[in-house]
Amino acid sequence: MSGAGGKAALDRRAFVAKLMRSIPDALVVTGLGSSAYDVFAAGDRDRNFYLWGAMGGATPLGLGLALARPRDSVVVITGDGEQLMGLGSLATVGVQRPANLTIVVLDNGHYGETGMQPSHTRLGTDLVAVAKGCGIGDAFPVERLEDADAVARRVNARGGTAFALVSISAEEPPRALPLRDGVHLKNRFRAQLGLAPF
Amino acid sequence: MTGVDGGAIASDAADWPEALFQVLKRGGVRQVAYVPDAGHAHLIRRAQADPEMRDVVLTTEEEGVALAAGAWLGGERAVLLMQSSGVGNCVNMFSLLQSCRFPFLALVTMRGEYAEFNPWQGPMGRHAQGAMELMGIAVHRVSDPADVAEVAGAALDAAFLAGEPVAVLLSQRLVGRKKWQRK
Numbered sequence A: 001m002s003g004a005g006g007k008a009a010l011d012r013r014a015f016v017a018k019l020m021r022s023i024p025d026a027l028v029v030t031g032l033g034s035s036a037y038d039v040f041a042a043g044d045r046d047r048n049f050y051l052w053g054a055m056g057g058a059t060p061l062g063l064g065l066a067l068a069r070p071r072d073s074v075v076v077i078t079g080d081g082e083q084l085m086g087l088g089s090l091a092t093v094g095v096q097r098p099a100n101l102t103i104v105v106l107d108n109g110h111y112g113e114t115g116m117q118p119s120h121t122r123l124g125t126d127l128v129a130v131a132k133g134c135g136i137g138d139a140f141p142v143e144r145l146e147d148a149d150a151v152a153r154r155v156n157a158r159g160g161t162a163f164a165l166v167s168i169s170a171e172e173p174p175r176a177l178p179l180r181d182g183v184h185l186k187n188r189f190r191a192q193l194g195l196a197p198f
Numbered sequence B: 001m002t003g004v005d006g007g008a009i010a011s012d013a014a015d016w017p018e019a020l021f022q023v024l025k026r027g028g029v030r031q032v033a034y035v036p037d038a039g040h041a042h043l044i045r046r047a048q049a050d051p052e053m054r055d056v057v058l059t060t061e062e063e064g065v066a067l068a069a070g071a072w073l074g075g076e077r078a079v080l081l082m083q084s085s086g087v088g089n090c091v092n093m094f095s096l097l098q099s100c101r102f103p104f105l106a107l108v109t110m111r112g113e114y115a116e117f118n119p120w121q122g123p124m125g126r127h128a129q130g131a132m133e134l135m136g137i138a139v140h141r142v143s144d145p146a147d148v149a150e151v152a153g154a155a156l157d158a159a160f161l162a163g164e165p166v167a168v169l170l171s172q173r174l175v176g177r178k179k180w181q182r183k
Helices: A012-022 A034-041 A058-068 A080-085 A088-096 A127-133 A145-157 A182-192 B013-026 B038-049 B061-073 B084-089 B095-100 B119-134 B145-160
Strands: A027-030 A048-050 A074-079 A101-107 A138-142 A162-167 B029-034 B054-057 B077-083 B104-109 B138-142 B165-170
Touching: A012 A034, A012 A101, A012 A145, A027 A034, A027 A058, A034 A048, A034 A074, A034 A101, A048 A182, A058 A074, A058 A080, A058 A088, A058 A101, A058 B029, A058 B054, A058 B061, A074 A080, A080 A101, A080 A127, A088 A101, A088 A127, A088 B054, A088 B061, A101 A127, A101 A145, A127 A138, A127 A162, A138 A145, A145 A162, A182 B061, A182 B095, B013 B029, B013 B038, B013 B145, B029 B038, B029 B061, B038 B054, B038 B077, B038 B104, B061 B077, B061 B084, B061 B095, B061 B104, B077 B084, B084 B104, B084 B119, B104 B145, B119 B138, B119 B165, B138 B145, B145 B165
Parallel strands: A027 A048, A027 A074, A074 A101, A101 A162, A138 A162, B029 B054, B029 B077, B077 B104, B104 B165, B138 B165
Antiparallel strands: none
């Protein structure tokens, strides 16, 4: 099955697992739904913060985190629908451009959680062009599994804000559900940074 | 009056915008997120000029709720500046505050309640406080310039010492009449 643009579409779990293996130190924020399941399926870690709601919030949340932790790599891993709801946040990121922030949008061109209705990326929106137009110059499409290494290099280098639009298959792998207790997720995330659980 | 560190905070009531800035500065706020409003103009200028603060202009106020949560995850204090109309833009994002019990501090300039020229400001202005309270945010309203620093300081402590979601509403009478004709 093809992704947003009918291009060669990657297996989402394989891509995310490969990326996560290469960025062991990164602080990771996920959007709600399938992208959270993908990151969790790659192995739970205290430095993952999974959203279960707050749709449209993954990128601005990652921005606040990146500004607060300039010496850590921050990665937002979210879906096309979640990013579309927070489209304006790409303009906000484009103004700040923290060197340590990478946004990875897993694009299957559909709203997977709600019955696979086509999303705007399948119907015409080009998120790479949007990101570039917002001032995120290092915005690029990803269509091969091995390109996970190129994304990981950017994450680990902290050399500029990057935006990767990953063309994934619309097939839905079995759900892998992370913890849903937001207070616990927040406290364990802060604890591994040496911050009080609060 | 004195600030949290015992130093004097601007006590000239007429200069409440500067007093507000001093509260944030002394309170260790590092990220100042905003959708511009004339009532916040001084605070925004001061934040832009301060090397210890990062001013973050937003396209919509709900980004600021998520940004503040991310800042706190990373150990920084943030504040969200907005106008009452922006409260409505935030409602679902406010669920993040309750679900994860994030500290939250917002300063909201009011419209639609006093000497308002534009009737379109009325509906959201009348319900900004109610909408925040419905979403679990404690709301303190200030109308007297002499109270601004005290109430903002109390809200800042409640947010970052007790972990509460708190908003300070700066009433339209305090902010002053908007000039409708440019000369």
